[in-house]
Amino acid sequence: MGYAFTYPLFSYIGGSKVACYIHYPTITKEMLTRVARRVITHNNSQRVANNPILTSFKLFYYKVFALLYSHVGKYSDIIMVNSSWTEEHVIQLWNCQLKTYKLYPPCDTEDLKKITHSKTDGPVKIISVAQFRPEKDHPLQLRAMYQLRQIISEELWDNLKLIFIGSTRNEEDEVCVKDMQDLCKHLSLENNVEFKVNLPYEDMKKEFSEGLIGLHAMWNEHFGIGIVECMAAGLIMIAHKSGGPKMDIVIEDPETCRNGFLACDEVEYAQTIKLILHLSQDTKTRISQNAVSSVDRFSMEEFKNGFLTFTQPLFKVMKKSS
Structure with a gap:
């Protein structure tokens, strides 16, 4: 500024x-x-x-x-x-x-760390938290979902949902949401994607409790508070392989310390989502626990x-x- x-x-x-x-x-x-x-x-x-x-x-x-x-x-x-x-x-x-x-x-993670994940009969949820602004690159996430549909079974696809959670500041941001909704229809993803604009905090926590994967796609995000929030809530994070997420937040190596994943384009994002979906429950739990414990340094x-x-x-x- x-x-x-x-x-x-x-x-x-x-x-x-x-x-x-x-x-x-x-x-x-x-x-x-x-x-x-x-x-x-x-x-x-x-x-x-x-x-x-x-x-x-x-x-x-x-x-x-x-x-x-x-x-x-x-x-x-x-x-x-x-x-x-x-x-x-x-x-x-x-x-x-x-x-x-x-x-x-400062990330207020203590409240989010208390979230418990309960098994539901609903779809497997992928949660994306970011303001609806062009630089957040929500279209990349939609294109990743389109790619994902090509490489997983129809049964698994039908039980998958991407939830966009974010705020709008002005008319320009609202246009951004409308453009994404149009792209969603163009890619025939409307049955697997939901937009939750200006969602109250308690409702966001409920979405976190039902989620499995966190998604973030901004190139060279300077830090990524939304990423930290998803990890504090126990989601298995996939963030862009650049900027703060790569250098400070997501740990991919060694495997036993992994607290999330990184990707750089729609193909990598799709392949990583597929990988997570097919992980054993023990591995998912370990990565989730690593994610929660790793956010204390951002308190x-x-x-x-x-x-x-x-x-x-x-x-x-x-x-x-x-």
């Missing part, structure tokens, strides 16, 4: 010490690379990607912005980042390794302790100056 550009104002003009907590860098080298390669994404429209002149202008703007962003970041005295992925990019842009600290965001208490530790030098300086 560009808040980094206020750092010089407080540091140089106001004479204040500056601490920041970065969830997502405003710009990254990967954004520059995707524009240069003319890849169509949620923040690089088809109109720009298909036009070499517009691409050149956008690339020039991004490079200037990255240069300014790199400069203003150096005015921060303490930099806290929410994941290894964010840490890597911030250090790359701001060249400030000695004052950058990784601090996972509110861990965040509080880390925040106080990392910001303590600031208060020591303030005390000396007073």
